[in-house]
Amino acid sequence: MSDSSLVFASRLCLFACLAFWSYVLNRPLGGQRLRIKRLSTSAAHGIRYEGTLYSKSYSFTFNASSITWRLHLPQRDDPRWFTATVNDILYTSSTGDISTSKLEIILWFFPVLFRFTSGPWANVTIDGLRIRVHKSTATPYWIQRLRENLVGTFLTGEFLRADVFRTAVRFAGLSEHEEDKPAAYTDPKAKLAPEEPPSADDDEPCGCYENKTGPLRAVDDDELRFSVLARGVHINNKEGRMYTFSRIDSQMRRNWAKDRGSFAMVAEECRWVHVHFPFERVAPRAWWTQLVSSLWHFPIDLMRTFNDPASSTNLYVTCLDVTFDSFRLRDAELVRQGLALIREKAITSNIDWSDVFFDALLDAFATRPAPPVRLHKSDKPHE
Numbered sequence: 001m002s003d004s005s006l007v008f009a010s011r012l013c014l015f016a017c018l019a020f021w022s023y024v025l026n027r028p029l030g031g032q033r034l035r036i037k038r039l040s041t042s043a044a045h046g047i048r049y050e051g052t053l054y055s056k057s058y059s060f061t062f063n064a065s066s067i068t069w070r071l072h073l074p075q076r077d078d079p080r081w082f083t084a085t086v087n088d089i090l091y092t093s094s095t096g097d098i099s100t101s102k103l104e105i106i107l108w109f110f111p112v113l114f115r116f117t118s119g120p121w122a123n124v125t126i127d128g129l130r131i132r133v134h135k136s137t138a139t140p141y142w143i144q145r146l147r148e149n150l151v152g153t154f155l156t157g158e159f160l161r162a163d164v165f166r167t168a169v170r171f172a173g174l175s176e177h178e179e180d181k182p183a184a185y186t187d188p189k190a191k192l193a194p195e196e197p198p199s200a201d202d203d204e205p206c207g208c209y210e211n212k213t214g215p216l217r218a219v220d221d222d223e224l225r226f227s228v229l230a231r232g233v234h235i236n237n238k239e240g241r242m243y244t245f246s247r248i249d250s251q252m253r254r255n256w257a258k259d260r261g262s263f264a265m266v267a268e269e270c271r272w273v274h275v276h277f278p279f280e281r282v283a284p285r286a287w288w289t290q291l292v293s294s295l296w297h298f299p300i301d302l303m304r305t306f307n308d309p310a311s312s313t314n315l316y317v318t319c320l321d322v323t324f325d326s327f328r329l330r331d332a333e334l335v336r337q338g339l340a341l342i343r344e345k346a347i348t349s350n351i352d353w354s355d356v357f358f359d360a361l362l363d364a365f366a367t368r369p370a371p372p373v374r375l376h377k378s379d380k381p382h383e
Contacts, residue, residue, distance in 0.1 A: 015032060019033075019049060020034070022034050028050070031056060032050070032051045032052075033049070033050045034047075034049050035047070035048045042070060043066060043067065044066065044067045046065070046066075047062070047064045047066075047067060048062070049061070049062040058095070059093065059094055060091065060092065060093035060094070061091070062091050063088075063089070063090040063091075064087065064088060064089050064090075065087045066086075066087045067084065067085070067086050067087075069082070069084045070083050070084075076114060079108050079109040079110065079111060079114040079116055080106050080107065080108055081107055082106070083104070083105070083106050085103070085104050085105075086102070086104075087101070087102055088102075095133065095134060095138045095139070095140050096132055096133040096139075096140055097130075099129075100126050100127065100128055100129045102126070103126050103127075104124070104125045104127075105122060106122065106123040106125075107121060107122050108120075108121055110291075112290060113287070113290050113291055117274065117314060118274050118275055118276045119274050119301075119312070120274050120311075120314045121301065121313075122312060122314070123313070123314045124314070124316070125316045126316070126318070127319075129320050129321070130321045131320075131321070131322045132322075132325070133322075133324045134326065136326060137326075137328065139331070144333075148333060148337070150243070150333075151337050155338065157235040157236055157237045157243070158235065158236045158237075159233070160235065160236055161233065162230065163231045163232030164230060164231035165230050165231075166230075167226070167227065167229075168227040168229075169224070169225070169226050169227075170224070171223070223253065223256065223257065224253070224254045225251065225252070226251070226252045226253075227252075228249075229249055230245065230248040232245075232246065233248065236275070240274055240276075240277055241273070241274060242271070242272075242274075243271070244269070244273070245269065245270055245271075246269030247266075248265070248266075248267045249266045249267075251265075252327065254327075261329070263322075263323070263324040265322045265323075266320070266321050267317075269318065270316070270318075270320050271314075271316050271317075272315040272316075274314060
């Protein structure tokens with residue numbers, strides 16, 4: 001058991017005690033306050049939790065319309081023993097906002113024995129997850145970990161399926177200027193119902209069909225827009241996890257003239273599921289062998305869940321919407337891990353980085369001596 005897990009568990013217990021007594025006494029305690037409008041043995045309605053952390057430098061507010069919980073008798077065809085549902089979640093903090101329509105948590109009773117999962121003890125389903133981060137320089141910890149895992153999987157994972165994968169880059173001409181506005185009257189209906197793009201394929205990312213680019217004007221800002229589109233993506237991270245996405249649309253914009261950047265991503269039908277390793281697929285175990293294995297590994301799974309709760313969870317998100325109001329290129333996880341991966345590959349391949357950059361500069365500025373020209377017999381001067 002790691003020290004960080006013990007520290008986290010102790011702080012969680014402390015906050016839970018403060019929240020409970022603040023609800024009983026109806027007053028804030030230690031910067032924490034919990035309010036519940038109506039409470040019963042199986043549900044709570046009108047939940048509002050306010051708190052501060054890190055010497056009051058971080059404040060947050062959690063709101064939920066209702067939380068319901070229910071115990072079940074595990075059955076062979078449905079071995080769940082606990083279900084919790086949270087409706088209309090809104091989490092606001094000094095670094096970002098999170099909202100979702102519905103969150104459902106299902107806890108299983110020996111799921112491997114009943115062949116419902118390949119190891120996780122819980123299924124988490126999120127309906128309509130929306131994340132808004134104010135600044136990329138102050139990204140919340142768990143969002144940063146999510147970015148690291150996702151980008152690392154895209155760079156080093158095994159792509160099992162990708163129906164569509166397209167990118168589009170556009171330089172300048174993205175911001176509207178006074179010269180671009182029409183001088184005559186424009187019908188408002190035309191703005192409300194814009195003309196459809198010439199391409200009938202709905203898999204085109206935003207900006208991919210804008211092929212009419214003119215010369216760079218003096219009024220145009222120095223800016224960049226990079227768009228990525230993907231459909232039907234299945235990735236194995238080679239660590240027993242499968243990432244699946246039905247639809248991904250992301251776009252990054254950067255305006256160097258105004259020193260402003262943003263990032264947005266929309267993904268649908270997102271799944272993060274634990275799968276069997278190749279050696280576990282050789283031959284299925286008998287039920288009595290699996291029963292002994294489940295009982296023997298239960299304490300180990302319990303400790304692993306305590307240290308890393310996500311390792312015992314299967315996650316499904318119907319729609320994910322992530323927005324960064326202020327985004328810098330140096331904070332892009334793809335750039336960080338991409339450069340680190342290139343450097344690692346160069347070291348393992350015995351490639352000197354100084355030679356690579358020096359050759360690139362020579363090629364860019366054409367300072368290398370020209371190769372000798374060979375004369376053919378027909379090109380020799382006549383005597």
